[in-house]
Amino acid sequence: MKFKLPLGLFSAISILVVSSCSSADDTEMAVSDSAVITVENVIESKALAQFGTFQNGGSSPLINPGESASFTFYAGKGQAISFAAMYGNSNDLFFAPSNPGIKLYQTNGDPVTGDVSSQIKLWDNGTRINQPTGPAVTHPGDAEVTPLNVAEIALTVPASQLLKAEITHDGGTKFTLKLTNTSGGTVNETPISAGVWAVSHISGTTLLKEDPIFSPGKLSANGLTELAETGKTTALSQYLTGITGPNSAFSPVLVVVYSGNDNPIFKTGENDRGQGLKELSQQGNADVLAAFLKTKSGVKEVYVLKDHATNILLPRINGNNGGKVSQTISARKGDRIALATMYGQSNDWFIAAVNNGVDGSTRGDISSIIGLFDSGTLESSFPGAHIGSQPAQTENQPVKQLANPNQFNTLPSLPQMIKVTLQ
Known part of the structure; x- marks a missing residue:
């Protein structure tokens, strides 16, 4: 719309x-x-216009290498799509774009379409001591004595090569974001958990909430820890429900x-x-x-x-x-x-x-x-x-x-x- x-x-x-x-x-x-x-x-x-969850459509919610999950949402010019999902073979790492999310319109007003994987990053939730990533990671692992602020983290393979993000414009203000696990065969191969997504309201050119899911440089909050450590979306979904409308x-x-x-x-x-x-x-x-x-x-x-x-x-x-x-x-x-x-x-x-x-x-x-x-x-x-x-x-x-x-x-x-x- x-x-x-x-x-x-x-x-x-x-x-x-x-x-x-x-x-x-x-x-x-x-x-x-x-x-x-x-x-x-x-x-x-409310601060958010929409939020939702996504997961693999098969018997397991996990998005394994080669598998995809998609979700549809609406956004007008100036609005952005933000999301988060756990890097499964870790203690508390998660995928997400930088805030306020992936912008959905070009400066001339045309909708953004195609591969936007370059905007995907990997973040450390700061609540668990990081073990080397891989299938041998012990969950949940040892807690940080003093929790650290959420911060971007780099692995051998860039996050944009582990998770592919593609946007389709479905007409009007309707979009679909497809996320594909492309980590297979890399040294950072991993399953990816179910996740959450959000679109902020906008007033004029100002987004009402530029950090709907997480805030780099601050402690994890609002249920993000449960997602980053276990891949569960329940707590974060409850928080997002309260600020959506x-x-x-x-x-x-x-x-x-x-x-x-x-x-x-x-x-x-x-x-x-x-x-x-x-x-x-x-x-x-x-x-x-x-x-x-x-x-x-x-x-x-x-x-x-x-x-x-x-x-x-x-x-x-x-x-x-x-x-x-x-x-x-x-x-x-x-x-x-x-x-x-x-x-x-x-x-x-x-x-x-x-x-x-x-x-x-x-x-x-x-x-x-x-x-x-x-x-x-x-x-x-x-x-x-x-x-x-x-x-x-x-x-x-x-x-x-x-x-x-x-x-x-x-x-x-x-x-x-x-x-x-x-x-």
Whole structure:
């Protein structure tokens, strides 16, 4: 997926808080007909967009000489693939590229393909006294009295000649990395263990975590020791699970008060109407749709809510609250209230009230009636793996509500991503 609207670009969108357009009847509404709508991004931001494990597909997870293992992942421009696997005939050595991993796009934006073995290195975990590598190594061996920092190590045969790495671009932002054990017949012949891989989120041009698996010059941590000493991925996978997930902002929020049985913003099963939903779902720009709705019969109030500091609604970062916007609106019983905002880590996904919104007299938390939708105007891809890469392919499909899990991953439930209240 090409991230149409990186977090750093959201703030560049020129958004005004659109003044409401009220009918004569509305101006006569009593104070009791007013309410405050509040929208908050409650996503607990994570550093990694994806992680996974890989192993030999045979009866044993070990990748023996001549055998291969492959895994598929998604990445946009600026993102990289990192991985680690144990050098089996050692006490605590492991294969991995240098941080932040293997870059997946050239400077001109073209995807990297082919042999990238030259980027593979061998590292010492620093927790076991190294015996000469080979099948006679005793596992686990003697522990270092004082653990050493993780450091690159050289053997007779370079790591790039022991483990071959080949990248295939599968279209869009989808890649496959094939790892082949090429150590057979060398003085450093070895089995290679199952391993882990990870892709960091990126904000603008900054990776959120450049050392997802290990940190040279620091002590081994987060389950890496178990992988480096035994080839087991469990502990490191548990750590990576905890730092993997969404990290999406929401665009300024369109809120509309209207009458009738049809949500004026969109209808599932219909193609984009050309009224501004495309601009909202692709760019986070609600102005076009807001301007149109102000001319539409039955629409009473139109607002575009933005964060005063950032325009957008950022997720919760490092324990801080996420972006939050509020607006006093006028809505009486029988009126309807609907809203929409772009899911930033997407090409054309948006979050909105399902069906015909809620009654104007509703009060309390209405997050349960919010859904995630695909506007059908750009080809979808992995959320969070589209930032800065080539433009997505256009499409002309009906608006649809997205399932969860979706075709790419499993997102948190909507109430764990967005909180909407009427008070």
